[in-house]
Amino acid sequence: MFAKEWREFNETGELTDTLLSAVWEMNNKGYIEHKNEILPYMQKLGLLADMGEQHNKWYVPCMNKIPFPASSFTEYPASSILCYEFDVLPAGIFHRLVATCIQIPWEFFSDEDRGCIYQTVAIFVFPDLHHNIMVGMTKTDIQLQVFVTEGEVDVSTCHQIRDRIESILHNLSNTFQNNSGFHVAFKCKPAGFCDSKESAVIKESKFTRATFQCPSCPARKKHKINSSDVTKYWKQEQQKKDVDKEGKLESPAERLERTPTDKELLMVSRHIGAIFQLIGIGLEVDSATVEQIKIDYQSQGVRTQIFKILDTWRKKEGRQATVRKLLEVIKDFRGEVDFGEIERVFNP
Template sequence: MLKVVTDKRHWGETIPTSWVHLEALLMKIKERQKVLQKTVLWDTLSSKSDQQILEFEGEEDMTTALKFFNNIGVILFTTSSESIILDVQWFVNAFKHIITDESHAKLDMVKNFKDWDNFNKNGILPNKLVTEIWKLDICKEFKYMEYTKDLICHMINLGMIAEMEKDEKYYVPCMNKQKYDISVLKKCICSSTLCFIFQYLPLVIFHRLVARCISKEGWRIWEHNDQTNTDDTNYCLFHTAAILQDKDGVKILIGISENKNKKLTYRYSIEIQGFVLQGKEMQAQFTRRKREKIIDHINDLTSCFGANYDLTYRIGYRCSIAPFSDTPTSHIILETADECNPCREGVDINHLRSFWMVDAASEDNAVDNNEEKHKKNVDQDTVAQRTIEHADKPNTLTSNDEQRDGYEENSNPPTGNDEESQPLTSIDEQRAGYEENSDPPAGKDEESQHIHHFMASYSSSG
């Protein structure tokens, strides 16, 4: 347990004294409300600059502190949102009510069960269903409806859901149960299959990658699925695959594969394949661009693994070019291989790589980038450390981290840690036992008054 704690990236870091007091202030405010607007916090802090313990050089300094608190799990905050989620457990519970299981939905969603049943099959969530869920009696006391916009915004930023139609419809990958059928790729010309190989089944990373590509890259969902058995859509969204399309016309399939053969070296992978319809030309420059974007997202999703090298990924390819299958018969080979040992056949690796790399023969340095990726993370942490240590009287967070790690109820949303390998059902079971905080949030107009009150009492007691 000691090793797990001390391996955390932020273990032993020193932070400015003002950050320590800001964290205490935020936790005090959390007792009254769950969401705080960043502008309200800054206006209040800047108006109280005579209080040395909460003095910041500027709004950017406060933003840096908020990012740090987000990274260690104290709050939820991103620069793409103006709101700060003060109670992470409250946020998790809001999502828990959306992804509830069928037995609970039959009891709680009697009037809207048909809509919920479609959502439970394909993961497509109408905004009106979100409203109906958060208006249920079991949710009223937690005031989710008052903060719908903030909750949805953070769920999108975290890759838990993706917005399909603004303020109207969302995609929740972890709820999709539609079976993938390879016939959806009939009459298509496919690229080679790019594989990100993991030591475990990276289901949550797959879900968040799909959501990110929709939300952040603007890739729309391909509507060419004639295999659907739901009343809602013909979107190409499945339990183990999603087919997206960019403006350039190239379709990108993002899939997840698990090989049951325990003798194989590479059993678990997220796989990417580009394709066009018959009669069109597959232009490699489009798939190459998407490779870089997807690598950036996967690097970000796995960046919190820190020193756990065995949990990062390697890059390879399927040994033959064929439409994606979630139960493949082909094998995965690394980028440096020139033959497939299980098949006992030679492989033209440069041809496989040519769909995804500009100069396949000269890019061997990209084969296994785990060491470089972690070195980059360490370098970034070093820069951040130097920034943090500018304070005259830094404090260490060691004891705070020890305390936080002991809180069973502090269940942050999926962030790429070693819980990724657990199926969502087990996560739901854990969430079901969480103790919920029912303190009512203060209205927006009251936020500044509450903060002034907390700061005055904090200052007098400090």
């Protein structure tokens, strides 16, 4: 009776509500009785996502077996490729990321009458209806690229997209297995989305010079990298020199002894992951306050929680909340955070 629907589910991961009900009724009628209670939990866990009323289907990411047709997207103007490297990438994090993006909700980019969602890549339309977001998975990382079908990719839009994706990933990695963390990197070329043969992955901390030779490509494919061409889509440019309120140049020593700004704390929060609670305690924000911040700002993501903890420390300590003190505490966790990038927030 459901042969066609079952084949579609087994290939695409798209599950009709009718088939879901039939399977549950066949195996355990108790599932049907509590369907309205079970499904929200399954969505919360990222096991499936509601594809919307127009589809009347559920999407189960781990069942999708459709290969990504990379050649269909190579001609569009695109950003560089941002990578989130995991020591071991649990496929579950990628599947839950896709399910979360569906529930934002972000609409799928369409290929004729079908949404562009594949085994290892999902493509969404950003709410401005101009930019499109490719999220993909390899064996070791999750990759992110933005493209447009005409015109140019807007850098500030890429910053917004990075913040949203990163907030979701922090939430997922902090609750997955043993707080599975990640590091930020870039592909050396805008080509080769989720394809290691086309371009290599380079850690974000390597982009310290204006131009340099790609350290990761083989000798026969060596090429020069312009750092700005790669990072501008994902990193907000900082001024090369800081000035105080009177317009005077700020020395490195003066910078260490002042209080960090909102913008600086936001940038620092981008590079702190699963150990943010320990950093809060290191800054002498009591554990009860940390837990309350987690509860109050749970819906706004981990990055907001981290910022609020840092802001609480700054308000509590007043003038004693210096850049030096913040760096000293974070340095104790340098094996678990990208300390080099955090230093560069204050020494661009």
